Amino acid sequence: MEQKSKQIEKNVSASFAYVKKDMLMLNDAFSDLHDKVQHLSMNHAMLLEEIGKLRSEMAKSGVIKAIPKPTPTPVSKKKPAVTKKRVVKKKK
Numbered sequence: 001m002e003q004k005s006k007q008i009e010k011n012v013s014a015s016f017a018y019v020k021k022d023m024l025m026l027n028d029a030f031s032d033l034h035d036k037v038q039h040l041s042m043n044h045a046m047l048l049e050e051i052g053k054l055r056s057e058m059a060k061s062g063v064i065k066a067i068p069k070p071t072p073t074p075v076s077k078k079k080p081a082v083t084k085k086r087v088v089k090k091k092k
Helices: 001-062
Strands: none
Touching: none
């Protein structure tokens, strides 16, 4: 009986070691993805800034008309239409 419990203890310990290793690998993968997303975000912000500069330079030189900044459209908060339930009367 004691031999079986020691074997079970070894198996559980090995299983948790594998789980720990898998969790560390997942953590590394998520960390790497996070770094890549941050890098892309920085690149996107820099590109938007450059596009804005080019547009303003083109507008100053008269190549294009000044592009107005888009105004956000207000979101209407309409309530959903109330539907009436059909009441069916039972026949006698």
